[in-house]
Structures are given as C-alpha cells and as structure tokens.
Amino acid sequence: MDSLAAAPGTGPNTSPLPVIRAPRKPAAFADLPTGRALVMGILNVTPDSFSDGGRHADADTAIAHGLRMFYAGADIIDVGGESTRPGAEEVAPDQEQARILPVISALVKAGALVSVDTTHASTARAALAAGAAIINDVSGLTVEPDMITLVAESGVPYILTHRRGDAATMDSLAHYDDVAAEVAAELTGVRDKLFAAGVAAEQIIVDPGLGFAKNDAQNWELLANLGPLKELGHPVLVAASRKRFLGSLLVSAGKAAQPLERDGATAAITAIAAANGAWGVRVHDVPANLDAVKVAARLAAAAPGA
Ligand code: PMM
Numbered sequence: 001m002d003s004l005a006a007a008p009g010t011g012p013n014t015s016p017l018p019v020i021r022a023p024r025k026p027a028a029f030a031d032l033p034t035g036r037a038l039v040m041g042i043l044n045v046t047p048d049s050f051s052d053g054g055r056h057a058d059a060d061t062a063i064a065h066g067l068r069m070f071y072a073g074a075d076i077i078d079v080g081g082e083s084t085r086p087g088a089e090e091v092a093p094d095q096e097q098a099r100i101l102p103v104i105s106a107l108v109k110a111g112a113l114v115s116v117d118t119t120h121a122s123t124a125r126a127a128l129a130a131g132a133a134i135i136n137d138v139s140g141l142t143v144e145p146d147m148i149t150l151v152a153e154s155g156v157p158y159i160l161t162h163r164r165g166d167a168a169t170m171d172s173l174a175h176y177d178d179v180a181a182e183v184a185a186e187l188t189g190v191r192d193k194l195f196a197a198g199v200a201a202e203q204i205i206v207d208p209g210l211g212f213a214k215n216d217a218q219n220w221e222l223l224a225n226l227g228p229l230k231e232l233g234h235p236v237l238v239a240a241s242r243k244r245f246l247g248s249l250l251v252s253a254g255k256a257a258q259p260l261e262r263d264g265a266t267a268a269i270t271a272i273a274a275a276n277g278a279w280g281v282r283v284h285d286v287p288a289n290l291d292a293v294k295v296a297a298r299l300a301a302a303a304p305g306a
Contacts, residue, residue, distance in 0.1 A: 018068045024111025029133055029157055032075055032113070036297035037273070038280035039290050040076040040115065041069030042241060045099040046083045046091075059099075063106045070112040072286040076134065079104050079127075080117030084138050084212075088167045093120040097127075104130040115159070121146035128154055136282075138163055140209060141186055143193075152198040159205045159237055160194070162187050163212035170213040179218045183208050184228035191232065205279065207237040216245040223269060226276050235279030240269045242284055267292045275299065 032038055045062045056062040066077045081099035082091040091099075096118065107114050108131030115134035116127035121144045124135045128150075135156055137147060140163030151158045162183045164173040176182045187206050194204060208214075208222045208229055219240070222229075229236050240246065242259040250257035250265055257265075263285040270281045270289045274296035283289040300306060 015065070015068065017064050018071055020067065021071065021110070023109050026108050026111055026131060026133070027113040029113065037270070037278050037293040038075040039073070039286055039293060040078045040237070040280055040282040041066070041072075041074035041286045042282055042284050043069070043077055043079045043103065044083065044117075045079065045081050045103055059102045059106075062103045066103060066107045066112065067110055069286045070107065070110060073290045074286045075113065075280070076115050077107050077112045078115045078117050078136055078282060079107070079132070080136075081123070082118065082120075084117075084119075084167060086167055086171045086211075090167070093122045096120065096123050101126060101130045104132050108132070119147075120144070121150050125150055128156060133157070134159065137161065138207075138209065138212060139166075140164065140212065141190060142166065143190060148194055148197045148199070151194065151203065155200070155203065157205060158194070158199065158203050159207055160187060160190060160234075161207040161212065161237075161239075162209035165213060173213040174215045174218060176218060179214065179221050180208075180225040180228045183222060184232060187229070188232060191234070201233070204234045205237050206232055206234045207239060207282075210238070210240050211243045211245065216248050219243070219245045223273065226273070226278065230277055236277070237280045237282060238269070238273040238278045239282035240273075241266045241282060241289075263288060271296050 043056060043062055043066045045056055047057045056065045070077055079100050081096035104114050104127055114132045115136045116124055116132040117136040118124050119137055119139035124147060133156060135151060136159040137143060138161040140161055164170055191204060206229055210219045226236060242262040246262040246265045247256035266283060267288040270292040273281060274293045281289055
C-alpha cells in the first residue's frame with residue numbers, strides 16, 4: 001500500500017522505488033488467470049484525480065507505481081491521463097497522450113497487461129500502438145463514433161462503463177426509478193450500437209459506473225443487485241475503490257473518511273462483488289484486493305455443491 005506519510009489523498013507518492021525486474025514478454029488478455037476475479041490496478045497519471053491526485057503525476061513516479069502494482073500481482077494495470085471525477089476539467093487528447101504513452105510503453109516492456117482509461121478515440125488508438133491491450137472507456141452513453149470504429153477494427157477488449165452526461169453534468173443526472181434495471185437497459189442500448197458496428201460480444205466487458213451519475217444510495221443499490229447487469233451476458237467489472245460513497249459510509253468524528261482511509265471498505269466490496277460473480281475489480285490497493293478475490297474464490301470452491 002502507498003505510504004501514508006502525506007495527508008490522506010494528497011501529496012506526492014513517497015513509497016520506495018521497486019526493484020526493477022528483467023523485462024518479460026507482455027501478458028496477453030487470453031492468458032489472464034481464471035478461477036478468481038481479476039484485479040486491475042489503477043494508475044492515474046493526473047494532477048487532480050480525487051483518489052490519488054498528484055501522487056503519480058510525472059512519468060517516472062507513475063512507472064514506479066505501475067511496476068509496484070504489477071509485481072504485487074495485479075492482472076491488469078489501468079493507465080489514465082484525465083481525471084473523470086465529477087467537476088473535473090477536460091484534458092486535451094495530446095496532453096493526455098503526453099502523460100500516459102511513456103508510462104504505457106514502459107509497463108508493457110516490463111511484461112504488464114495494460115488497459116488505457118480514456119474517453120478519446122485518438123488517445124485509445126495511440127495507446128494501442130504503444131502496447132495497451134484493453135480500452136477502458138467511461139464515456140458511457142456519449143461514446144465517440146470513432147471509438148466504436150476503433151474497437152471494431154482493433155478487436156481489443158472494451159470496457160463499456162455506464163455514465164450519463166460528462167464530468168460537468170453527471171451529478172445532476174442521477175435520477176432513476178430502478179437504478180439496476182435502468183443502468184442495464186442503457187448499457188444494452190450502447191452495446192447494441194457496438195454490435196451494429198461489428199464489435200464481437202466477447203470483446204465487451206460491462207461496468208455499472210459507480211459514482212458516475214449515481215448518488216451514494218444508488219451505488220449501494222447497484223452493488224446489491226448486479227443481476228440485471230450480469231444478465232447482459234458480458235463479464236462485469238466493479239470499480240468502487242476509494243470512491244466518495246465509501247467516504248460517506250466511514251464517517252469518524254463527523255468527518256467523511258479520506259480517500260486513503262477507504263481501502264478496507266474497498267477490499268470488503270471486492271470480496272462481496274467477486275462472490276457475486278464479478279469478473280474483475282478496479283482498485284488502488286492491489287495486495288489487499290488480490291487477497292479479497294482469493295478469499296471469494298476459495299469460499300466459492302468450498303460451497304455445498306461446488
Ligand atoms: N472510475 C474512475 C476512472 N475510471 N473506469 C471504469 N471502468 N469504471 C469506473 O468506475 C472508473 C473508471 C474514476 O475513479 P478514479 O479517480 O479512482 O480513477
């Protein structure tokens with residue numbers, strides 16, 4: 001886990017540099033482990049992400065943190081250069097690419113399986129050229145037509161995340177009668193656009209988009225009812241790590257828990273989501289969440305009738 005020397009959620013990353021290992025052949029999506037949920041380690045190369053903003057803002061620090069997560073056993077490293085939190089400012093694709101491409105190249109060279117967290121087709125294309133193997137797109141219902149074409153042409157796995165609106169508008173769009181059913185229905189609409197463009201069903205991974213146009217109660221409802229999402233027939237990714245709704249849950253002395261104080265609750269969600277059939281979790285604290293998915297898998301193997 002990252003050092004807690006800095007105030008929670010702020011300040012540069014002060015963790016020791018990892019000992020660099022010999023480069024390995026890059027891992028392939030097809031070689032990902034089976035029998036347990038997968039762990040995707042989050043690497044935000046941004047000055048302003050809510051959960052780790054500024055901690056890995058320069059390429060060397062970001063590469064060191066990515067390697068630390070890879071060596072700790074992360075199955076996928078998710079590299080992003082634009083904060084997607086509510087109210088975040090948009091980053092131009094060329095600036096986003098300048099932040100992430102050197103990081104992606106270095107991690108791929110070390111043997112990591114890398115996903116690129118972007119809503120821009122041009123950035124996704126450049127990331128694939130640098131060796132990324134998965135596109136993680138949180139643009140949701142506003143996905144760029146060019147992104148759809150790229151996913152169809154490249155044939156790479158695509159994480160389709162539910163979001164209404166963008167960083168500026170999403171908080172005002174969190175109105176649902178039945179959040180689990182509506183999220184699944186809206187994702188089905190986008191999924192069908194992907195199919196129409198020639199994207200294969202096996203390429204698609206779906207994500208409920210916790211915190212994206214959802215309030216705290218809606219996030220919990222989604223986690224409590226992954227059923228409608230699973231019924232779409234695609235693997236389900238759950239990305240709860242350090243999100244605001246965990247801060248509101250863990251109030252101490254009248255104050256919401258800060259991002260770095262939310263890792264225990266994140267690991268608890270990971271175990272429960274994995275037990276409920278999630279394909280993977282997107283997390284900051286790789287070791288604890290790897291333990292959590294192993295616990296869920298071992299319990300499932302010991303269940304009556306397993
Ligand atoms: N959330 C964030 C960024 N990328 N990707 C997916 N697939 N799902 C998410 O919910 C998601 C994401 C924002 O959180 P961060 O600042 O911790 O990266």
